[in-house]
Amino acid sequence: MELKEAIYGRRSTRGYTSEPVPGPVIEALIAAAIQAPSAVNEQPWHFTIIRSQELLDHISTAAKAHMLRVMESSAFPHHLHGRLQDPEFHIFHHAPALIVISTREGDWHVENATLAAQNLMLAAHGAGLGSCWIGFAQRWLETSEGRLALGLPEHYQPVAPLTIGRAKHPVPPVPREAPWLHWLD
Numbered sequence: 660m661e662l663k664e665a666i667y668g669r670r671s672t673r674g675y676t677s678e679p680v681p682g683p684v685i686e687a688l689i690a691a692a693i694q695a696p697s698a699v700n701e702q703p704w705h706f707t708i709i710r711s712q713e714l715l716d717h718i719s720t721a722a723k724a725h726m727l728r729v730m731e732s733s734a735f736p737h738h739l740h741g742r743l744q745d746p747e748f749h750i751f752h753h754a755p756a757l758i759v760i761s762t763r764e765g766d767w768h769v770e771n772a773t774l775a776a777q778n779l780m781l782a783a784h785g786a787g788l789g790s791c792w793i794g795f796a797q798r799w800l801e802t803s804e805g806r807l808a809l810g811l812p813e814h815y816q817p818v819a820p821l822t823i824g825r826a827k828h829p830v831p832p833v834p835r836e837a838p839w840l841h842w843l844d
């Protein structure tokens with residue numbers, strides 16, 4: 660796939676078929692992810708791959724409850740309250756796989772994870788798969804219970820939970836606002 664087509668065609672996918680994502684496909688996506696730049700070339704990434712629906716269901720339920728608890732004291736948009744209270748709402752949109760990118764703690768751990776995440780999502784699109792960053796999962800994954808569920812080593816922080824799978828339906832483009840440009844010639 661051409662680069663421009665990948666960049667412009669990738670979409671956050673919120674409906675998946677149950678078709679499993681084979682291990683070699685996941686490994687190819689991770690190989691693309693680690694082509695991202697990293698600060699001081701530390702390559703401090705850790706990838707947790709979850710394909711157990713039972714575990715994904717458990718994380719979805721726990722993360723929704725956790726978000727509702729922490730929302731009051733955070734800047735998280737309150738209009739999402741209703742969704743989180745809906746027992747039918749699955750934060751992973753029933754995706755067959757979740758890849759959580761974690762990074763070793765450091766000054767740039769968020770940047771390092773995020774660049775790898777974008778590579779991974781573009782590579783997924785190139786492979787005919789949908790993906791979506793699931794911010795709803797982040798706060799719970801950072802808790803000791805969440806870290807335990809991920810099997811995270813000490814000093815690693817979970818940053819990017821990404822669903823992966825075959826999209827159930829084509830996802831329409833999301834319009835972009837005009838960028839705010841400030842030229843200093």
Ligand SMILES: Cc1cc2nc3c(=O)[nH]c(=O)nc-3n(C[C@H](O)[C@H](O)[C@H](O)COP(=O)(O)O)c2cc1C
Pocket residue numbers: 669670671672673791792793794795796833
């Ligand atoms: C940090 C971050 C957190 C996000 N969290 C969620 C989420 O919890 N659930 C979800 O369905 N989409 C989530 N998204 C996807 C955005 O809603 C999506 O990128 C945006 O609507 C633009 O659509 P596009 O990705 O198709 O261009 C998240 C995206 C980012 C970058």
